[in-house]
Amino acid sequence: MHRFYVNDDNSQLTKSPAAHSINSLAQDLSQELKLAFIGKAGKQFGQFDRDAGACPVPAWIADYLESKQSFHAFSERFAEHLQIHMAQADALYDGFLLLVHETLADEDCIYIYLVQHEGGIFIDPAMQLAEAKNIDVRGLRGGLKISLTQWQASEPEPYLAMLRARGEKPLAEAFEAATGFTDPVDTAAQTSAFLQLVERYSANLQEEQAAACKKKVADFCIEQDKSGKAIEIAEISQQISDEEPAAFERFVIEAAPEAPAQFYADRKQMRQFVRISGRTDQLSLSFSSECLGQTVVYDPGSDTLVLKEIPPALKARLIKYVHQAGEE
Incomplete structure (x- = not known):
């Protein structure tokens, strides 16, 4: 874990003194971040840039796997590398860099996350209101999964999965450049x-x-x-x-x-393959594509939809609304 505080006037990196011990809290956080990462849509899949000068990350990983450096040393080098790219991209970031090496029976992976704290209020044992901070797992600012298993394969498939921070272009570009992500799959x-x-x-x-x-x-x-x-x-x-x-x-x-x-x-x-949907400020429609031509009929000539077999709950509300409108 490493701490970043980067704004217009300052670029501060506080490195952790050692890798975090493996305990229940670390395992729980790792699992929550992993589930949040793989559950998000819109990830890109690709590979490392083949230019070793532009992308030193594969060489650093190789050194780690060959026991030429520790996992903590690898994380420090990457954190320093990311700080340089943040400065070049004028990225603003107040948060943490987390790196996790997970070894499972069928896959060996390194996950890299950008996370931040979110504030909250809780009631303490004295029944007083107090402020608290916790890691915003759902609001990942960026993430990368490196499948070491696929990376080391003789004919590797795309072994990188990249999650870009939405609405934070400088930070997303800095993270992507630092990781050396390239050749995105369409x-x-x-x-x-x-x-x-x-x-x-x-x-x-x-x-x-x-x-x-x-x-x-x-x-x-x-x-x-x-x-x-x-x-x-x-x-x-x-x-x-x-x-x-x-x-x-x-x-x-x-x-x-x-x-x-x-x-x-x-x-x-x-x-969209099995559901047809659309909305405006006043209307929202969503239905299975199987309904089209049966319970939902579209007439292109008049640009109208005819709905049949209206859901019971909707029908009851329509009848109630018509009845009330009639009384008024």
Whole structure:
């Protein structure tokens, strides 16, 4: 953990004297930050910049993994590196830099977070109001997941997952430059191409089967994205059909042999794939795409929607409103 206080007049970095001991508090915080990070939509996936001069982070990680330096020493070097980029980007930041090395059975990762405190009020044992501070886990200012397992693979997939701070461009640019993140994957384009294949595949199914197929695809991809995992065509093919688990995979190979065997989903497109929604200041509508043409009918000529089988709660409120308006 390292402390930053950077404003227009001052750039202060207070480095921790040693790595934090592994105890229940550290483990709980690490888990909360990890869940918050992987649960956020809009992450980018990429790799380290191959220019060693512009991106020294891979060399520092290699030194750490080869026991040429401690994890704490690596964190100090990165903190100093980040401070330089903050100064160059005129970034303002009052918060902390946290680095976590997590080793699991199936993956070895380093997480880097930018976090801040948030204030609150609590009632102390003397029944007095007092101020408190806690780490704003949900309001991550930036984050990076480095999959060491994928990074060290002979044919690595994108092994970096980057979360940029929204509304804080200088800070986001400084963090991205310091980490050396580059070659971002165009998740929107990959998702769009994949959904076109799903549309073509489901067009050959019966109406009920097609609707079920699209829902299974969307649900699975959204859950994978929430878990920070890539979507594998072979795995999603098994989700679509228990009777023919390889049917969709064969279709993709034949219809689009250039399509990647796995991709990262754009969660927004996945949700729109099975739901149609829109809103103005006075109106908000959201319904399953299965309803279109059945309980929801759109007439392009008159630009109107006709709603059938109105939800009971909405119907009751409409009847009550009409009754009251009539009395008035």
